[in-house]
Amino acid sequence: xxxxxxxxxxxxxxxxxxxxxxxxxxxxxxxxxxxxxxxxxxxxxxxxxxxxxxxxxxxxxxxxxxxxxxxxxxxxxxxxxxxxxxxxxxxxxxxxxxxxxxxxxxxxxxxxxxxxxxxxxxxxxxxxxxxxxxxxxxxxxxxxxxxxxxxxxxxxxxxxxxxxxxxxxxxxxxxxxxxxxxxxxxxxxxxxxxxxxxxxxxxxxxxxxxxxxxxxxxxxxxxxxxxxxxxxxxxxxxxxxxxxxxxxxxxxxxxxxxxxxxxxxxxxxxxxxxxxxxxxxxxxxxxxxxxxxxxxxxxxxxxxxxxxxxxxxxxxxxxxxxxxxxxxxxxxxxxxxxxxxxxxxxxxxxxxxxxxxxxxxxxxxxxxxxxxxxxxxxxxxxxxxxxxxxxx
Amino acid sequence: xxxxxxxxxxxxxxxxxxxxxxxxxxxxxxxxxxxxxxxxxxxxxxxxxxxxxxxxxxxxxxxxxxxxxxxxxxxxxxxxxxxxxxxxxxxxxxxxxxxxxxxxxxxxxxxxxxxxxxxxxxxxxxxxxxxxxxxxxxxxxxxxxxxxxxxxxxxxxxxxxxxxxxxxxxxxxxxxxxxxxxxxxxxxxxxxxxxxxxxxxxxxxxxxxxxxxxxxxxxxxxxxxxxxxxxxxxxxxxxxxxxxxxxxxxxxxxxxxxxxxxxxxxxxxxxxxxxxxxxxxxxxxxxxxxxxxxxxxxxxxxxxxxxxxxxxxxxxxxxxxxxxxxxxxxxxxxxxxxxxxxxxxxxxxxxxxxxx
Numbered sequence: 001x002x003x004x005x006x007x008x009x010x011x012x013x014x015x016x017x018x019x020x021x022x023x024x025x026x027x028x029x030x031x032x033x034x035x036x037x038x039x040x041x042x043x044x045x046x047x048x049x050x051x052x053x054x055x056x057x058x059x060x061x062x063x064x065x066x067x068x069x070x071x072x073x074x075x076x077x078x079x080x081x082x083x084x085x086x087x088x089x090x091x092x093x094x095x096x097x098x099x100x101x102x103x104x105x106x107x108x109x110x111x112x113x114x115x116x117x118x119x120x121x122x123x124x125x126x127x128x129x130x131x132x133x134x135x136x137x138x139x140x141x142x143x144x145x146x147x148x149x150x151x152x153x154x155x156x157x158x159x160x161x162x163x164x165x166x167x168x169x170x171x172x173x174x175x176x177x178x179x180x181x182x183x184x185x186x187x188x189x190x191x192x193x194x195x196x197x198x199x200x201x202x203x204x205x206x207x208x209x210x211x212x213x214x215x216x217x218x219x220x221x222x223x224x225x226x227x228x229x230x231x232x233x234x235x236x237x238x239x240x241x242x243x244x245x246x247x248x249x250x251x252x253x254x255x256x257x258x259x260x261x262x263x264x265x266x267x268x269x270x271x272x273x274x275x276x277x278x279x280x281x282x283x284x285x286x287x288x289x290x291x292x293x294x295x296x297x298x299x300x301x302x303x304x305x306x307x308x309x310x311x312x313x314x315x316x317x318x319x320x321x322x323x324x325x326x327x328x329x330x331x332x333x334x335x336x337x338x339x340x341x342x343x344x345x346x347x348x349x350x351x352x353x354x355x356x357x358x359x360x361x362x363x364x365x366x367x368x369x370x371x372x373x374x375x376x377x378x379x380x381x382x383x384x385x386x387x388x389x390x391x392x
Numbered sequence: 393x394x395x396x397x398x399x400x401x402x403x404x405x406x407x408x409x410x411x412x413x414x415x416x417x418x419x420x421x422x423x424x425x426x427x428x429x430x431x432x433x434x435x436x437x438x439x440x441x442x443x444x445x446x447x448x449x450x451x452x453x454x455x456x457x458x459x460x461x462x463x464x465x466x467x468x469x470x471x472x473x474x475x476x477x478x479x480x481x482x483x484x485x486x487x488x489x490x491x492x493x494x495x496x497x498x499x500x501x502x503x504x505x506x507x508x509x510x511x512x513x514x515x516x517x518x519x520x521x522x523x524x525x526x527x528x529x530x531x532x533x534x535x536x537x538x539x540x541x542x543x544x545x546x547x548x549x550x551x552x553x554x555x556x557x558x559x560x561x562x563x564x565x566x567x568x569x570x571x572x573x574x575x576x577x578x579x580x581x582x583x584x585x586x587x588x589x590x591x592x593x594x595x596x597x598x599x600x601x602x603x604x605x606x607x608x609x610x611x612x613x614x615x616x617x618x619x620x621x622x623x624x625x626x627x628x629x630x631x632x633x634x635x636x637x638x639x640x641x642x643x644x645x646x647x648x649x650x651x652x653x654x655x656x657x658x659x660x661x662x663x664x665x666x667x668x669x670x671x672x673x674x675x676x677x678x679x680x681x682x683x684x685x686x687x688x689x690x691x692x693x694x695x696x697x698x699x700x701x702x703x704x705x706x707x708x709x710x711x712x713x714x715x716x717x718x719x720x721x722x723x724x725x726x727x728x729x730x731x732x733x734x735x736x737x738x739x740x741x742x743x744x745x746x747x748x
Contacts, residue, residue: 079595079596079597080566080595195683196450225449225450225622226449226622226623226624226663226666226667226668227449227662227663227666227667227679227680228679229668230666230667230668230677230678230679231679233668234679252595252596253596254596254670255625255668255669255670256668258668258670259668259674259677262674263674286670296597297596297597298670299597299600300595300596300597300599300600300601301596301600301625301669301670302600302603302625302626302628302629302669302670303625303628303629303669303670303671304624304625304628304652304664304667304669304670304671304672304739305628305652305671305672305739305740306628306629306648306649306652306653306739307649308629308671309625309628309629309630310628310629310649311629312629313603313604313607313629313630314604314607315604316604317597317600317601317604319597322550322567322597322598322601323565323567323568324565
């Protein structure tokens with residue numbers, strides 16, 4: 001398949017001007033593939049009545065800065081409701097931010113949509129370059145269409161240079177590559193005739209045949225059986241190599257994030273109530289995290305070694321409070337302080353910035369050895385969890 | 393306490409009494425393309441006050457096993473064989489022979505169940521308190537006494553009784569609902585709690601916290617827990633024993649530690665090598681080639697033979713019985729002694745500590 005890959009690859013994406021017309025200040029060659037700068041997304045809370053009665057807004061994403069390079073992997077990990085899907089959708093131009101900017105190769109994505117005449121890169125090209133793979137492959141596929149038709153869509157839309165024969169050839173090559181053989185037989189199948197893993201390959205194929213620069217994979221392996229997850233992630237990494245695609249991989253599961261980010265040479269970003277609270281290489285995030293919330297997620301991820309797991313089962317969760325606060329009414333100061341076992345008085349009133357910890361970047365005062373945090377008073381009152389402590 | 397007489401012979405002395413005994417149990421569905429056997433001649437004893445994890449991939453029969461324990465397989469499925477429940481006192485109960493009326497009380501008062509995603513089974517128009525009152529009334533139990541018990545359960549599950557009781561289901565997070573449901577399933581003090589992927593839809597912290605709470609619940613309430621899941625790391629610290637389902641029957645069963653540390657069945661070993669976990673080495677991770685058996689057309693002999701690197705002619709013809717590995721650890725494989733040489737894995741070494 002390799003000879004034709006180059007063909008599959010270079011549509012549109014290489015159109016970045018060599019002698020760039022950009023202002024001298026940003027050397028275009030240093031522009032990341034995707035750059036999120038102070039991105040905010042507010043939502044009106046659900047329910048008509050609630051919307052009518054109040055003008056409060058839920059900040060799903062709050063001042064997020066993130067650069068994604070070419071051939072990069074970022075695994076975004078957090079609990080449900082932390083804003084990771086909203087951030088992902090904002091990154092690929094599916095959701096308009098209410099503040100800050102998203103730039104693709106230096107071009108402001110929404111500026112390209114609003115002012116097409118002055119844009120260096122057209123909005124449609126940006127949308128094509130940034131693709132999504134949804135969580136549930138069964139729902140993402142139209143059950144009445146054959147695999148051939150599903151995979152032909154992106155080619156028809158974005159590869160007008162291909163005639164029908166070329167399209168079929170491309171589809172067969174993809175199916176063979178992902179070991180759905182005989183390809184001609186698989187091309188004629190409907191989604192219900194495919195296994196879960198095969199459906200997910202079709203969904204991935206639909207995104208990859210667009211020849212994207214970045215794929216947002218939103219819980220793309222969670223619905224698969226554990227034994228199939230590694231296979232799917234390996235496939236993503238292989239395609240990352242093959243067509244230089246970057247992945248923004250959203251997961252609630254640190255074990256999957258570790259696998260993908262470590263093998264793909266990428267980073268893990270930990271998200272909490274709209275903020276990226278810590279980001280860094282997988283080993284640093286897992287072995288040497290600074291943010292107490294990163295430690296919570298690490299604690300939450302069970303070890304398979306039964307001795308380690310047995311010890312862990314008697315530990316209390318390292319949180320002050322088990323449940324996530326209402327995102328419509330986020331805590332003052334550091335938003336994590338209500339659950340943080342390390343929280344001190346200063347955390348309740350002052351919001352930390354992002355600091356370099358020498359290994360990761362973390363949004364926590366504990367990264368600074370000389371911060372007033374260290375002399376601030378500790379907070380009282382941790383929830384008791386379970387029977388065990390009642391007896392003491 | 394008195395028990396049935398015949399249950400003690402299979403296991404070593406430390407294994408304890410049997411609370412449920414499953415013998416030669418099949419679940420079949422008649423389908424257009426043939427008979428589907430989604431549980432195939434299963435034999436297993438469940439010990440009193442143990443936590444037994446039943447592990448299997450989708451299509452291994454694990455949910456059918458859960459349903460069979462309560463005779464809750466839906467029509468047109470047919471459950472055959474013998475499932476016996478031994479109450480702490482009283483006569484053994486033939487579960488598959490219970491009338492509908494008897495089953496109704498059996499399922500709450502003796503063996504109760506928490507299903508996957510069951511937190512969405514709360515009636516959205518009824519407050520949580522209503523669900524408890526309804527269940528208690530339906531079983532003619534004393535309301536005040538039961539509610540007092542519920543308060544203890546809520547405490548144990550770290551739920552704010554007042555807040556949760558007066559909430560509608562949609563006002564609670566998934567984790568709160570699932571914990572409330574666990575409390576509801578325990579309200580009539582069953583002896584056995586069967587849980588089918590009870591934490592699958594939850595966030596990791598909540599998942600892990602519930603897992604830790606279950607060990608406390610077991611100790612405090614002296615109940616037996618059957619925990620059904622596809623997620624091996626989840627139960628590594630929770631379970632006393634693990635039963636591995638493949639092709640609609642148990643292919644390996646034994647105490648958690650030896651089973652995980654040195655699995656005997658080639659499938660279990662391959663499964664352990666395929667599971668992404670936080671601590672196992674990345675480079676050993678590998679998917680199991682091939683696919684799980686079709687329930688309409690289960691392979692002859694050992695159902696794993698088409699995927700097994702150790703399989704020979706004997707495996708293609710003869711179905712292996714469960715044989716002893718050591719103590720209570722049993723496996724259905726003719727060549728289990730060679731599996732370690734053929735399928736290598738380690739649970740350590742990829743861990744955080746060992747890397748650099």
